[in-house]
Amino acid sequence: MANELKIFSGNANVHLAAAIVRELHKPLGKIDVGRFPEGEISVRVQENVRGADVFVVQPSCPPSNDNLMELLIMMDALRRASARRITAVLPFFGYARQDRKDRPRVPITAKLVANLITTAGANRVLTMDLHADQIQGFFDIPVDNLQAAPVMIDHFKRKRIKNLIIVTPDVGGIKLARHYADKLRAPLAIVDKRRTGPTEATAMNVIGEVEGKNVLLVDDMVATGKSLVEAVRLVINKGAKGIYAAGTHPVFSGPAPELIRNASIKELVVTDSIPLKNPELLKNVKVLSVASLFAEAIRRIHLEKTVSTLFT
Numbered sequence: 001m002a003n004e005l006k007i008f009s010g011n012a013n014v015h016l017a018a019a020i021v022r023e024l025h026k027p028l029g030k031i032d033v034g035r036f037p038e039g040e041i042s043v044r045v046q047e048n049v050r051g052a053d054v055f056v057v058q059p060s061c062p063p064s065n066d067n068l069m070e071l072l073i074m075m076d077a078l079r080r081a082s083a084r085r086i087t088a089v090l091p092f093f094g095y096a097r098q099d100r101k102d103r104p105r106v107p108i109t110a111k112l113v114a115n116l117i118t119t120a121g122a123n124r125v126l127t128m129d130l131h132a133d134q135i136q137g138f139f140d141i142p143v144d145n146l147q148a149a150p151v152m153i154d155h156f157k158r159k160r161i162k163n164l165i166i167v168t169p170d171v172g173g174i175k176l177a178r179h180y181a182d183k184l185r186a187p188l189a190i191v192d193k194r195r196t197g198p199t200e201a202t203a204m205n206v207i208g209e210v211e212g213k214n215v216l217l218v219d220d221m222v223a224t225g226k227s228l229v230e231a232v233r234l235v236i237n238k239g240a241k242g243i244y245a246a247g248t249h250p251v252f253s254g255p256a257p258e259l260i261r262n263a264s265i266k267e268l269v270v271t272d273s274i275p276l277k278n279p280e281l282l283k284n285v286k287v288l289s290v291a292s293l294f295a296e297a298i299r300r301i302h303l304e305k306t307v308s309t310l311f312t
Helices: 014-024 064-080 109-120 133-138 149-159 171-184 226-237 256-262 291-302
Strands: 005-009 031-035 041-045 053-057 085-090 124-128 143-146 164-168 188-197 200-207 214-222 243-250 267-271 285-288
Touching (some): 014 053, 053 064, 064 085, 064 109, 085 291, 124 291, 133 143, 143 291, 149 171, 149 243, 149 285, 164 171, 171 188, 171 214, 188 226, 200 226
Parallel strands (some): 005 053, 164 188, 164 214, 267 285
16 A cells, blocks of 8 residues: 555546546546535545555636635545645646736735645645746645647647648747747747736737738637637738637636637637536537646656656
């Protein structure tokens, strides 16, 4: 039992957790995550974890509050059951939007959640495409921030799209877009965006030449879909031909499904970091699995091997 690898899952993304354990040829750990009659979360670990190296797969995707509390309570139960090490595996790290105090009297929720995860018993964190890289510094425990880009780039390489240009929907995504541009050997353009609210933005102009080109818009997530659709509208007005898009985390909140379905996007590629509701309604959305990526990262962490080679 000492240092045995065990993987548990909450209710947030059971399909991804099941795919990860299949890659590792391991069974999913037995744990009962339910609700008391009044709605409080009930957790009971149903197998011995004393001395084990435990990984808890639970993205804090919508419903964020429920999924985050499930993660915290599961880790508390595992810690009290004498697990040797607990790694919180968050394919999607929620509450990441407020990562700095950019105006008076607002919280830094990303730091608060980092504190909660550590206090609940996590010894390290494994996540993917954080909304802001500096969130790693909010933790006082090791954080491995995987990138979905290699999976996405392989997909687009196979498509062999000619006359391609990479476009980032906002200035904050330049680093990610440049990585795509380097790997796909394509030029880079930037959408000049003005944010008018926490979830509202207006695309103003394109810095770069997109006329007559096939565009690949890249971002770390697709939330309401408004920024993406606004960027699509702008590059089409500038003379772009086919429009493709890539967004790691398909949050798809509010009007996003309808906006994406009706947008002039040939293909929007996302990952299974967040489970899609009614995927059959989104014919222009392609889901790529990151199960093998997380499985390999978990294997390397368990064996105390380097994880950095997975970031390229």
